[in-house]
Amino acid sequence: MADDATGSEMKIFVAGHRGLVGSAIVRKLREYGFTNLLLRTHSELDLTNQSDVESFFATEKPAYVILAAAKVGGIHANNTYPADFIAVNLQIQTNVIHSAYTHGVKKLLFLGSSCIYPKFAPQPIPESALLTGTLEPTNEWYAIAKIAGIKMCQAYRIQHQWDAISGMPTNLYGPNDNFHPENSHVLPALMRRFHEAKANDAEEVVVWGSGSPLREFWHVDDLADACVFLMERYSGFEHVNVGSGVEVTIKELAELVKEVVGFEGKLVWDCTKPDGTPRKLMDSSKLAALGWTPKVSIKDGLRQTYQWYLENVVQKKQ
Numbered sequence: 001m002a003d004d005a006t007g008s009e010m011k012i013f014v015a016g017h018r019g020l021v022g023s024a025i026v027r028k029l030r031e032y033g034f035t036n037l038l039l040r041t042h043s044e045l046d047l048t049n050q051s052d053v054e055s056f057f058a059t060e061k062p063a064y065v066i067l068a069a070a071k072v073g074g075i076h077a078n079n080t081y082p083a084d085f086i087a088v089n090l091q092i093q094t095n096v097i098h099s100a101y102t103h104g105v106k107k108l109l110f111l112g113s114s115c116i117y118p119k120f121a122p123q124p125i126p127e128s129a130l131l132t133g134t135l136e137p138t139n140e141w142y143a144i145a146k147i148a149g150i151k152m153c154q155a156y157r158i159q160h161q162w163d164a165i166s167g168m169p170t171n172l173y174g175p176n177d178n179f180h181p182e183n184s185h186v187l188p189a190l191m192r193r194f195h196e197a198k199a200n201d202a203e204e205v206v207v208w209g210s211g212s213p214l215r216e217f218w219h220v221d222d223l224a225d226a227c228v229f230l231m232e233r234y235s236g237f238e239h240v241n242v243g244s245g246v247e248v249t250i251k252e253l254a255e256l257v258k259e260v261v262g263f264e265g266k267l268v269w270d271c272t273k274p275d276g277t278p279r280k281l282m283d284s285s286k287l288a289a290l291g292w293t294p295k296v297s298i299k300d301g302l303r304q305t306y307q308w309y310l311e312n313v314v315q316k317k318q
């Protein structure tokens with residue numbers, strides 16, 4: 001993006017700037033000195049509305065786009081609202097990618113997810129595992145939309161020589177995460193549940209599933225840095241895995257969050273809830289070969305996120 005003397009003044013549209021990922025990307029871009037950020041909340045610009053998106057691009061003419069707006073949720077939300085997860089995501093990404101191309105955007109970064117890979121993909125999962133097997137049923141609707149987004153970027157590159165790239169992040173966490181008790185991802189859900197259990201002197205906390213699935217967790221500040229890095233250094237056809245390389249079982253994660261929050265009761269496992277994919281460790285060696293490596297450890301990331309939760313969620317409610 002800093003490809004000329006006025007690089008820092010280039011107009012960059014960060015779609016979804018109030019979310020977990022979008023807000024981290026805005027912080028990172030500002031830290032690197034980018035000053036001309038174009039931002040719209042969902043109520044200011046509904047990205048599922050094709051004509052509004054088209055008028056927005058025609059009027060604003062951003063030079064770069066980072067697409068971090070999407071319908072996002074954890075295993076329960078994905079399993080319960082499949083129509084929303086496939087329809088909203090297809091609409092947002094189709095509108096944004098097509099209008100960005102039409103109105104002269106130089107480069108676009110599309111964000112997918114590690115759930116695009118087959119349920120029983122080889123581990124760690126290389127980029128080449130895409131479309132080699134059956135998807136995990138709890139999130140196949142979201143995964144199909146994300147795969148369509150990757151393919152759309154590739155199709156516009158082939159037909160129009162347009163610089164659209166895709167990054168596949170692993171399970172993320174950090175400031176501005178969604179702490180909803182049912183619809184969020186595991187890490188924020190457990191942070192809130194342990195916090196509330198501690199505050200209410202509860203003796204136990206219920207955790208979903210068997211505790212055996214493995215997940216690769218990654219602090220969103222690292223992901224944001226990797227996104228800026230890819231915008232500046234990568235212009236390839238294939239999507240790029242963006243992960244930490246560090247995986248833990250859900251049981252280990254629960255113990256870590258319990259320790260950070262300071263809850264002293266016991267864990268009870270609710271095996272009526274789905275485990276989802278047994279393991280999804282991505283092979284992020286392509287990103288490493290490009291010259292980028294993660295910085296935030298899971299312990300530091302958890303402490304920082306709990307502090308953020310206390311200051312921005314708990315204290316604001318009081």
Ligand SMILES: NC(=O)C1=CN([C@@H]2O[C@H](COP(=O)(O)OP(=O)(O)OC[C@H]3O[C@@H](n4cnc5c(N)ncnc54)[C@H](OP(=O)(O)O)[C@@H]3O)[C@@H](O)[C@H]2O)C=CC1
Nearest residue numbers: 016018019020021041042046047069070072113169171172
């Ligand atoms: N969180 C995770 O663990 C992972 C996330 N990702 C990907 O990263 C990207 C961002 O996810 P994340 O930050 O977690 O999601 P969040 O739910 O935290 O944020 C989503 C953002 O999208 C915006 N948005 C949603 N629908 C619309 C719409 N119709 N029109 C305009 N804006 C809309 C929201 O706007 P508003 O705030 O105004 O409502 C919000 O800012 C997604 O593509 C997701 O698939 C990939 C892997 C893991």
Ligand SMILES: C[C@H]1O[C@H](OP(=O)(O)OP(=O)(O)OC[C@H]2O[C@@H](n3cnc4c(=O)[nH]c(N)nc43)[C@H](O)[C@@H]2O)[C@@H](O)[C@@H](O)C1=O
Nearest residue numbers: 073074075078113115139184185186189208209274275276
């Ligand atoms: C990022 C990724 O996120 C989703 O996939 P997921 O990795 O399965 O997401 P999750 O964080 O919701 O669960 C991880 C594991 O944790 C267990 N678990 C325990 N207790 C709670 C709990 O309280 N809440 C949740 N949500 N899970 C719990 C849960 O049973 C599962 O075994 C995709 O749908 C899709 O959105 C996607 O791409």
